[in-house]
Amino acid sequence: MITNERRIPIIKIRDFLIVSIQVDMHDRLALQLQTQILEEIARTHARGVLIDISTLEMVDSFIGRVLSGMASMAAIMDAAVVIVGMQPAVAITLVELGLEMPGVETALNMELGMEMLEKRLESER
Amino acid sequence: MIELVSDPGWELLEELNIETEFDIVKARQSVRQYAKDAGMGIVDQTRITTAVSELFRNMYMYAGGGVVRIQKGMYEGHPALVITCMDNGPGIDDITLAMQDGYTSGQGMGYGLPGAKRLVDDFVLQSEPGQGTSVRVAKWK
Numbered sequence: 526m527i528t529n530e531r532r533i534p535i536i537k538i539r540d541f542l543i544v545s546i547q548v549d550m551h552d553r554l555a556l557q558l559q560t561q562i563l564e565e566i567a568r569t570h571a572r573g574v575l576i577d578i579s580t581l582e583m584v585d586s587f588i589g590r591v592l593s594g595m596a597s598m599a600a601i602m603d604a605a606v607v608i609v610g611m612q613p614a615v616a617i618t619l620v621e622l623g624l625e626m627p628g629v630e631t632a633l634n635m636e637l638g639m640e641m642l643e644k645r646l647e648s649e650r
Numbered sequence: 651m652i653e654l655v656s657d658p659g660w661e662l663l664e665e666l667n668i669e670t671e672f673d674i675v676k677a678r679q680s681v682r683q684y685a686k687d688a689g690m691g692i693v694d695q696t697r698i699t700t701a702v703s704e705l706f707r708n709m710y711m712y713a714g715g716g717v718v719r720i721q722k723g724m725y726e727g728h729p730a731l732v733i734t735c736m737d738n739g740p741g742i743d744d745i746t747l748a749m750q751d752g753y754t755s756g757q758g759m760g761y762g763l764p765g766a767k768r769l770v771d772d773f774v775l776q777s778e779p780g781q782g783t784s785v786r787v788a789k790w791k
Contacts, residue, residue, distance in 0.1 A: 549675050549678075549679060550675075551671040551672055551674065551675045552671045552674070552707070553671055582682065582695075582696065582699070583678070583682075583696055583699045583700050583703065584700070585700050585703040585704055585707070586704060586762060586765060587703075587707060612692075612696075613693075614692045614693045614695070614696040615696060617693055617696070617697075618693070618696045618697050618700045618769065621697065621765075621768050621769055622700060622704075622765035622766075622768065622769060623751055623764065623765050623768070624765070
C-alpha cells in the first residue's frame with residue numbers, strides 16, 4: 526500500500542513512544558516520521574522510542590539512514606531508540622548491502638524492546 | 651538514453667516510469683511481486699527489491715527520473731528476472747569511483763551501486779557523461 530497523506534501514528538505509553546511502521550514508506554514519509562518522532566519526544570518528554578518494523582519487507586539505504594539518523598538525534602534529546610521485529614530477510618539484505626546503522630539498538634520483539642528501555646531507565650535512577 | 655539490448659527471448663512483464671517518490675515505491679512493489687511469482691524465496695525477493703530500490707532512487711535523485719523495464723527469461727543459462735533502469739541524467743564521470751563502497755556524489759550514503767551489485771546475480775552498468783546511465787540487474791533462484 527502506498528500512503529500519500531496518512532501519517533504514521535505515534536502512541537505514548539508511560540515513558541515511551543511506540544511506533545509501528547506498517548506501510549512501505551516513500552522517502553518523504555520516512556523523513557516526516559523522523560521529525561514527528563523528535564517532536565513527540567520534545568512534547569512528551571519520552572525517554573525511549575520503540576519502532577516496530579516487523580511488517581517492513583524491505584529496508585534500503587535511505588530508510589536505514591533515516592532510522593539511524595533518528596537514533597542519533599533522539600540520543601541527543603536523551604531518548605533511546607530501539608528498532609524491534611526486523612525480519613531475517615531484511616537483516617540479511619542490510620548486511621549484504623553494506624549498511625551499518627551505528628547507534629541503533631535492536632530487539633527481537635516489542636516486549637524485549639520494552640524491557641531493554643526499562644532496564645536502561647532503571648539504571649539511570 | 652543509452653539503450654541496453656534485450657535478449658529477444660525475454661518476456662516483457664512491465665515498463666514503468668520513475669518520476670516521483672511514489673513511483674519508486676510502486677515500482678519496487680511490482681518487482682517484489684514478479685520475484686514472488688518467479689518462485690524466489692523471501693530472502694531473494696528482499697535482495698532484488700532492495701537492489702532496485704537503490705537504483706530507482708538514483709534515477710530519481712540524480713537524473714530526475716527514468717524508465718524501468720521488468721523482464722523475465724533465460725540469463726546466462728538461468729531463468730531470471732531482469733530489471734533494466736535507463737535515464738537521461740548527467741551520467742557518471744568515473745564509474746570505477748562510483749562503484750566503490752562508501753562513495754557518494756550526492757545525499758546518498760554511497761551504498762547505492764556497489765550495494766545493489768552485491769544483492770543481485772549480474773549487474774551491468776553503462777554510462778556516458780551527458781548521455782545518461784543505464785543499469786541492468788538480473789536475479790535468479
